[in-house]
Amino acid sequence: MSVYQATASAPVNIACIKYWGKRDTKLILPTNSSLSVTLDQDHLRSTTTSRADASFKKDRLWLNDTEEEIKEGGRLATCISEMKRLRREVEEKDASQPKLSSYYVHICSRNNFPTAAGLASSASGFAALVASLAALYKLPASPSELSLIARQGSGSACRSLFGGFVAWQMGSLPDGSDSLAVEVAPQSHWPDIHALICVVSDDKKGTSSTSGMQRTVETSTLLQHRIAHVVPARMEAISAAIQARDFDAFARITMQDSNQFHAVALDTDPPIFYMNDVSRAIIALIVEYNRVSVANGGKLKAAYTYDAGPNAVIYAPKENIKEIVELIVKYFPQPEAFKDPFGLFGAAGVGEGKLVDGFNPAVAKPFGVGAVKNLIHTRVGDGPRVLRAEEALLGTDGLPKAA
Numbered sequence: 001m002s003v004y005q006a007t008a009s010a011p012v013n014i015a016c017i018k019y020w021g022k023r024d025t026k027l028i029l030p031t032n033s034s035l036s037v038t039l040d041q042d043h044l045r046s047t048t049t050s051r052a053d054a055s056f057k058k059d060r061l062w063l064n065d066t067e068e069e070i071k072e073g074g075r076l077a078t079c080i081s082e083m084k085r086l087r088r089e090v091e092e093k094d095a096s097q098p099k100l101s102s103y104y105v106h107i108c109s110r111n112n113f114p115t116a117a118g119l120a121s122s123a124s125g126f127a128a129l130v131a132s133l134a135a136l137y138k139l140p141a142s143p144s145e146l147s148l149i150a151r152q153g154s155g156s157a158c159r160s161l162f163g164g165f166v167a168w169q170m171g172s173l174p175d176g177s178d179s180l181a182v183e184v185a186p187q188s189h190w191p192d193i194h195a196l197i198c199v200v201s202d203d204k205k206g207t208s209s210t211s212g213m214q215r216t217v218e219t220s221t222l223l224q225h226r227i228a229h230v231v232p233a234r235m236e237a238i239s240a241a242i243q244a245r246d247f248d249a250f251a252r253i254t255m256q257d258s259n260q261f262h263a264v265a266l267d268t269d270p271p272i273f274y275m276n277d278v279s280r281a282i283i284a285l286i287v288e289y290n291r292v293s294v295a296n297g298g299k300l301k302a303a304y305t306y307d308a309g310p311n312a313v314i315y316a317p318k319e320n321i322k323e324i325v326e327l328i329v330k331y332f333p334q335p336e337a338f339k340d341p342f343g344l345f346g347a348a349g350v351g352e353g354k355l356v357d358g359f360n361p362a363v364a365k366p367f368g369v370g371a372v373k374n375l376i377h378t379r380v381g382d383g384p385r386v387l388r389a390e391e392a393l394l395g396t397d398g399l400p401k402a403a
């Protein structure tokens with residue numbers, strides 16, 4: 001008997017131009033275009049195995065070993081049924097294809113980082129779901145076509161169907177068929193872009209992105225200004241900066257857009273605060289680090305950005321990461337020396353940290369151990385990967401294997 005099963009992994013992406021607001025909440029159509037950097041799956045990823053079998057009694061999904069309910073009409077159900085629809089098209093064109101679209105699926109997924117903690121698990125999670133079903137169903141669909149479906153799981157997920165630098169074009173059609181992700185530049189165009197994630201909190205967050213952005217759409221006048229007058233020009237400018245590998249322009253726009261996203265959150269009624277004192281201290285450190293560089297005739301060396309939570313993501317060319325880690329560790333001591341996967345610091349790692357010459361230490365007060373709980377050093381990465389059969393998360397019985 002044939003086994004119909006496929007496993008895929010997908011990356012996290014962190015936006016430089018933020019998606020915040022929907023014009024259609026069911027189809028997940030945004031009020032503005034957005035642009036992100038895909039992070040390396042070698043460090044942060046969702047891995048998903050999908051299997052279709054005539055003996056299965058219903059569609060089931062396990063996330064990190066716990067079964068999730070697939071609510072009728074919900075986001076998971078929509079993605080699964082849309083993927084079955086694409087499979088049906090394949091079967092209608094070629095009668096020799098097994099009728100997998102009529103079978104129920106079992107799906108097992110794991111994230112190798114905290115779920116629902118503002119580390120974009122919904123993005124990698126829905127991208128991995130769509131990528132694994134596309135492999136199971138042997139769909140001829142392009143990443144942009146698959147992004148149309150991932151988008152209906154979680155908007156930001158559509159951007160995780162590509163590696164490198166990715167735009168989500170908002171589109172204008174009411175059915176959403178032109179609201180999709182496109183590659184701005186592949187990972188290989190600018191592999192030198194690294195990211196340092198400062199995990200300020202890995203708790204579940206207070207106001208979810210989904211509910212927060214709707215409140216912003218309903219109450220913020222600043223959002224209307226952003227949509228009409230700010231984002232279109234920024235999309236153009238940051239795409240040009242990426243094409244030219246102009247980090248100074250990339251960093252300036254990224255920080256401006258993070259600031260404006262948090263400004264529209266604050267302009268929401270009642271106001272939404274995602275950053276905390278630790279987040280703001282990290283901003284002050286990056287601003288001062290850049291000031292010293294510019295004062296010495298240089299350019300911006302790092303860019304911060306924050307999603308719907310207090311964690312900082314710092315983008316920088318690889319050559320600056322050592323200084324940045326030393327700076328962060330100086331103000332946010334770590335329980336153990338920080339060792340990074342790129343071996344920038346040798347076997348001993350970074351212990352006490354230090355400041356670059358000319359840095360004004362008074363821009364922030366030092367915090368205690370635990371204020372930044374964890375540092376994750378990663379870089380721009382590739383798009384979803386189809387994995388070997390041995391990496392499957394479902395056992396021969398179609399149920400999750402023990403972790």
Ligand SMILES: Nc1ncnc2c1ncn2[C@@H]1O[C@H](COP(=O)(O)OP(=O)(O)OP(=O)(O)O)[C@@H](O)[C@H]1O
Pocket residue numbers: 046047063109110111114115116117118119120121122123124125126128129156208209307308
């Ligand atoms: N691997 C996965 N497979 C399927 N769904 C997932 C997966 N990982 C996360 N999700 C879905 O995404 C939800 C978490 O999304 P949520 O937006 O709350 O957090 P986040 O993505 O970590 O944060 P943010 O999107 O604001 O950065 C989970 O509750 C689950 O429904």
Ligand SMILES: C[C@@](O)(CCOP(=O)(O)OP(=O)(O)O)CC(=O)O
Pocket residue numbers: 014015017018019020028034122153154155156157209210211306307308
């Ligand atoms: C701040 C953001 O991370 C918001 C992400 O929102 P989601 O994609 O999580 O929202 P839903 O579409 O409702 O699932 C900015 C971004 O990723 O562009």
